Each structure stands twice: as structure tokens, then as C-alpha cells.
Amino acid sequence: MAENSGNGSRHNYDQESILNIAVDVFNKHGYEATSMGMLAEALGITKSAIYHHVPSKEYLLQLALDRALNRLEAILDDPLASTGPAIDKLRFVLRSATGVLTDQVSFITLLLRVRGNSDMEREALERRRAFNRTISDLVIQAQQDGAIRPDIDSRTTARLLFGMIGSVVDWYRPDGPVDAQKVADDVVAVAFGGVRSE
Amino acid sequence: MAENSGNGSRHNYDQESILNIAVDVFNKHGYEATSMGMLAEALGITKSAIYHHVPSKEYLLQLALDRALNRLEAILDDPLASTGPAIDKLRFVLRSATGVLTDQVSFITLLLRVRGNSDMEREALERRRAFNRTISDLVIQAQQDGAIRPDIDSRTTARLLFGMIGSVVDWYRPDGPVDAQKVADDVVAVAFGGVRSE
CATH class of the missing domain: 1.10.357.10 (Tetracycline Repressor, domain 2)
Structure with missing residues (x-):
């Protein structure tokens, strides 16, 4: 964990895992009502760390x-x-x-x-x-x-x-x-x- | 119109008309995302005037x-x-x-x-x-x-x-x-x- 604390990440997500979790969050709360902060929380990473993985929620929706x-x-x-x-x-x-x-x-x-x-x-x-x-x-x-x-x-x-x-x-x-x-x-x-x- | 200007209402809505319009707004924007201000706008009345007609959006959802x-x-x-x-x-x-x-x-x-x-x-x-x-x-x-x-x-x-x-x-x-x-x-x-x- 110590080596990841710099970007606040506790997990090593690949894009596929992030996409699957994001889609579940979109379906649960509605895409419009979902913020990058909510996605970060679902992923167990900080709001700043999520931008290391994906540029925006629009990007995830497109995928x-x-x-x-x-x-x-x-x-x-x-x-x-x-x-x-x-x-x-x-x-x-x-x-x-x-x-x-x-x-x-x-x-x-x-x-x-x-x-x-x-x-x-x-x-x-x-x-x-x-x-x-x-x-x-x-x-x-x-x-x-x-x-x-x-x-x-x-x-x-x-x-x-x-x-x-x-x-x-x-x-x-x-x-x-x-x-x-x-x-x-x-x-x-x-x-x-x-x-x-x- | 002059006699209604005191409460900002331009229309004489009965509860049935308000309910029908509110349901359309709920369906369009989602119930959670709908505010009393949005309902007032759809009805063409002020945000304060809508409370003369209905106590809350929860009340409309229940109806x-x-x-x-x-x-x-x-x-x-x-x-x-x-x-x-x-x-x-x-x-x-x-x-x-x-x-x-x-x-x-x-x-x-x-x-x-x-x-x-x-x-x-x-x-x-x-x-x-x-x-x-x-x-x-x-x-x-x-x-x-x-x-x-x-x-x-x-x-x-x-x-x-x-x-x-x-x-x-x-x-x-x-x-x-x-x-x-x-x-x-x-x-x-x-x-x-x-x-x-x-």
C-alpha cells in the first residue's frame, strides 16, 4: 500500500475493471447523478487518483x-x-x-x-x-x-x-x-x- | 392576472392539472432530479406560488x-x-x-x-x-x-x-x-x- 499512497490508490485497477464498476454505479444512481467523486468512492480511490485512470465520466459512458x-x-x-x-x-x-x-x-x-x-x-x-x-x-x-x-x-x-x-x-x-x-x-x-x- | 399577482400565479390550476404536469416533469428529468422550482417553472408560476397548491414533491409522488x-x-x-x-x-x-x-x-x-x-x-x-x-x-x-x-x-x-x-x-x-x-x-x-x- 505504501508505494501507492502517492496517488491515493489502494487498488491496481485496469480500465476493464473500472469500466465494470462505473457501469454499475451509473445504473444504480443514474448517469447524470453520478459524479467522478462517486466513481472514485466506489473504486475505493481518491477523487484525484481516478483521473490517473480515466479522463472523465463521459469517456466511461462512451466505452x-x-x-x-x-x-x-x-x-x-x-x-x-x-x-x-x-x-x-x-x-x-x-x-x-x-x-x-x-x-x-x-x-x-x-x-x-x-x-x-x-x-x-x-x-x-x-x-x-x-x-x-x-x-x-x-x-x-x-x-x-x-x-x-x-x-x-x-x-x-x-x-x-x-x-x-x-x-x-x-x-x-x-x-x-x-x-x-x-x-x-x-x-x-x-x-x-x-x-x-x- | 392582476388579482393573482399577489401570489405570482398566472394560472388557476386544480390539483389534477398540477399532478399531470408534475408526473410529466418527473418522467422527463427523473423524480430525484426534479425540484419544486422546476415544477413551478413547468406550471408557469413562481416557486413561492407552488406551495399554495401543493406542500411538497413527495406529496405529488404519493398521489x-x-x-x-x-x-x-x-x-x-x-x-x-x-x-x-x-x-x-x-x-x-x-x-x-x-x-x-x-x-x-x-x-x-x-x-x-x-x-x-x-x-x-x-x-x-x-x-x-x-x-x-x-x-x-x-x-x-x-x-x-x-x-x-x-x-x-x-x-x-x-x-x-x-x-x-x-x-x-x-x-x-x-x-x-x-x-x-x-x-x-x-x-x-x-x-x-x-x-x-x-
């Missing part, structure tokens, strides 16, 4: 939103997202998105709370909307193919799918009793077939 | 959460919520809850954001959980009756239903193109039968 969005966008680069009937592509994307949610629950929680209060947040919202549009387009195509029920507007269908998947971050915990693979299976099963018995 | 919860709990008092097979009761409660969401979208949005930061918020959370438990119990009963798919844990099924319904407040707008009755129909149709064609 966190990029992480979440890059993971979601990577789904669309997979050949399975662009191969075969629209309903199969839709199943693949929904299942994979649920997988990203359970794997990156705190980062996706942060992304879903972004309201567009800065240029950075507006850019993240635009990327999130572009991802959602890809899913909406698959819903429209699958409906035109006759694979999605015709009695509901495709926008409503897409929104209900987003809502169901997005809500997983509210209850899924990596150390909880429900396996992430099973969650993804369940989401696709309920989304496609509903909760009623066959 | 708003009571409104949302009373409307949800009233669903369970309807005979249809306790008559017939569990799957029918579940359908009635889901459909009615969606109706309350679309009818009271800003109040339910506020309720869904409550995190338990005060005794009042914790009490609201407890009432919300009790309402959700009633739905979860219906899911369990309907699953035991063979009407709900047996391959998914009833807690997961209930959570996906809550998630899909709750997300309606994120996109439904009373002045938007989608009729509230149709939204309730669509939610029940997708929840029970999924998005795939029969």
Missing part, C-alpha cells in the same frame, strides 16, 4: 455504450443473420440479442436507459434504432412471407418483441438460478409461440 | 403512485379476475392491465421507474410486487391446469409477460395511430399465441 452496441451489431454480421427465410433470420437475431443481454446485462441496462441528453447519447440512440430497424424489417419480411401473423401491425409486433427481450435485463442475474441459454430458448419460444400450451 | 396502483389493483376486484379457469382470469387481468397502461401511461411510467429510495417508494414497490404475484399465481395455476406451456418455468413466463406489457408505456401515445383497445387485443394475442402465423 460502455460502444461495448453494448458493438456486441449487438456483431449479431448482424453473422451469416445466419442474412441467410434463409426472414423468419429464420429473425429467430437467430432475437436469440442472439437475448444472449448479448444476458452476457452484458449491466451494459445493456445502461444502453436502454439512454435518453439522448448529449451528442454521444443521441449517437448511441441512433445506433440502437438502426439495430431495431433491422429487426423490424425482418418482421415485415416474415409477415409478407406469411410466417408472422397478419392481424397485428408489424410495428406493434416488433415493439412487443423488443419489450419482451429488453425486459430480461430487469430480472436476469448471471449468478441467478436461470441459465442464460435457457433464457434465450424461452424468449424465442414465447415470442414465436406464446405462453399457451400447443 | 401519482396511488393513482397508478389503485387502478391496477381495481382490476383484481372485478369478478372476472376471480371467476372461471385460471387461463381466463389471466387473460382478463393481462388485457385489463394493458388497458390501464394505455389509459394512464405517464403514471404507470413513473410507477415502473420507482426504485425504492424512500419508505413511500418501498411501499409502492411492495404493492406493485403484490399485484405481480397475483399474476404469477394465475400463471402457476394455468400451468397446473395444462393451459400454459409446461417447458418454461412459471417465473420466467410471468416475467416475460410483465416485460412485454410494461414496455407498452415506452411507445404507446394516447394521440398516436394505434388504438388502445387494439393494443390490448394485440398484447393478449402475442402473449398467448406468439407472433408466428397459426
Whole structure:
């Protein structure tokens, strides 16, 4: 400890550890309400020491939103997202998105709370909307193919799918009793077939 | 205006109008971040004048959460919520809850954001959980009756239903193109039968 007392640091954090802790603090208190002092406290370092690690909370938000969005966008680069009937592509994307949610629950929680209060947040919202549009387009195509029920507007269908998947971050915990693979299976099963018995 | 200038008020607000505007401000800025000064500004009255109308922002939050919860709990008092097979009761409660969401979208949005930061918020959370438990119990009963798919844990099924319904407040707008009755129909149709064609 003595060798670190010069900058007030009691821990050797790498950027990844700092980012994970920061995202938890943002989610707990809200990004706007979080100060660098609060982040330093959560890290157990002094307010001056945190600037040795990160330049600003905006920097951490950018890293966190990029992480979440890059993971979601990577789904669309997979050949399975662009191969075969629209309903199969839709199943693949929904299942994979649920997988990203359970794997990156705190980062996706942060992304879903972004309201567009800065240029950075507006850019993240635009990327999130572009991802959602890809899913909406698959819903429209699958409906035109006759694979999605015709009695509901495709926008409503897409929104209900987003809502169901997005809500997983509210209850899924990596150390909880429900396996992430099973969650993804369940989401696709309920989304496609509903909760009623066959 | 002259007769009102003594207390700085330019409007004759009743408590209902004030409540509606306050809930919108809470939803826009977050309840914690909202001050009585911000509420006064949204109402177009002075900070001292607002205290002629309401004693505190806590008072407004209590009114708003009571409104949302009373409307949800009233669903369970309807005979249809306790008559017939569990799957029918579940359908009635889901459909009615969606109706309350679309009818009271800003109040339910506020309720869904409550995190338990005060005794009042914790009490609201407890009432919300009790309402959700009633739905979860219906899911369990309907699953035991063979009407709900047996391959998914009833807690997961209930959570996906809550998630899909709750997300309606994120996109439904009373002045938007989608009729509230149709939204309730669509939610029940997708929840029970999924998005795939029969």
C-alpha cells in the first residue's frame, strides 16, 4: 500500500475493471447523478487518483455504450443473420440479442436507459434504432412471407418483441438460478409461440 | 392576472392539472432530479406560488403512485379476475392491465421507474410486487391446469409477460395511430399465441 499512497490508490485497477464498476454505479444512481467523486468512492480511490485512470465520466459512458452496441451489431454480421427465410433470420437475431443481454446485462441496462441528453447519447440512440430497424424489417419480411401473423401491425409486433427481450435485463442475474441459454430458448419460444400450451 | 399577482400565479390550476404536469416533469428529468422550482417553472408560476397548491414533491409522488396502483389493483376486484379457469382470469387481468397502461401511461411510467429510495417508494414497490404475484399465481395455476406451456418455468413466463406489457408505456401515445383497445387485443394475442402465423 505504501508505494501507492502517492496517488491515493489502494487498488491496481485496469480500465476493464473500472469500466465494470462505473457501469454499475451509473445504473444504480443514474448517469447524470453520478459524479467522478462517486466513481472514485466506489473504486475505493481518491477523487484525484481516478483521473490517473480515466479522463472523465463521459469517456466511461462512451466505452460502455460502444461495448453494448458493438456486441449487438456483431449479431448482424453473422451469416445466419442474412441467410434463409426472414423468419429464420429473425429467430437467430432475437436469440442472439437475448444472449448479448444476458452476457452484458449491466451494459445493456445502461444502453436502454439512454435518453439522448448529449451528442454521444443521441449517437448511441441512433445506433440502437438502426439495430431495431433491422429487426423490424425482418418482421415485415416474415409477415409478407406469411410466417408472422397478419392481424397485428408489424410495428406493434416488433415493439412487443423488443419489450419482451429488453425486459430480461430487469430480472436476469448471471449468478441467478436461470441459465442464460435457457433464457434465450424461452424468449424465442414465447415470442414465436406464446405462453399457451400447443 | 392582476388579482393573482399577489401570489405570482398566472394560472388557476386544480390539483389534477398540477399532478399531470408534475408526473410529466418527473418522467422527463427523473423524480430525484426534479425540484419544486422546476415544477413551478413547468406550471408557469413562481416557486413561492407552488406551495399554495401543493406542500411538497413527495406529496405529488404519493398521489401519482396511488393513482397508478389503485387502478391496477381495481382490476383484481372485478369478478372476472376471480371467476372461471385460471387461463381466463389471466387473460382478463393481462388485457385489463394493458388497458390501464394505455389509459394512464405517464403514471404507470413513473410507477415502473420507482426504485425504492424512500419508505413511500418501498411501499409502492411492495404493492406493485403484490399485484405481480397475483399474476404469477394465475400463471402457476394455468400451468397446473395444462393451459400454459409446461417447458418454461412459471417465473420466467410471468416475467416475460410483465416485460412485454410494461414496455407498452415506452411507445404507446394516447394521440398516436394505434388504438388502445387494439393494443390490448394485440398484447393478449402475442402473449398467448406468439407472433408466428397459426
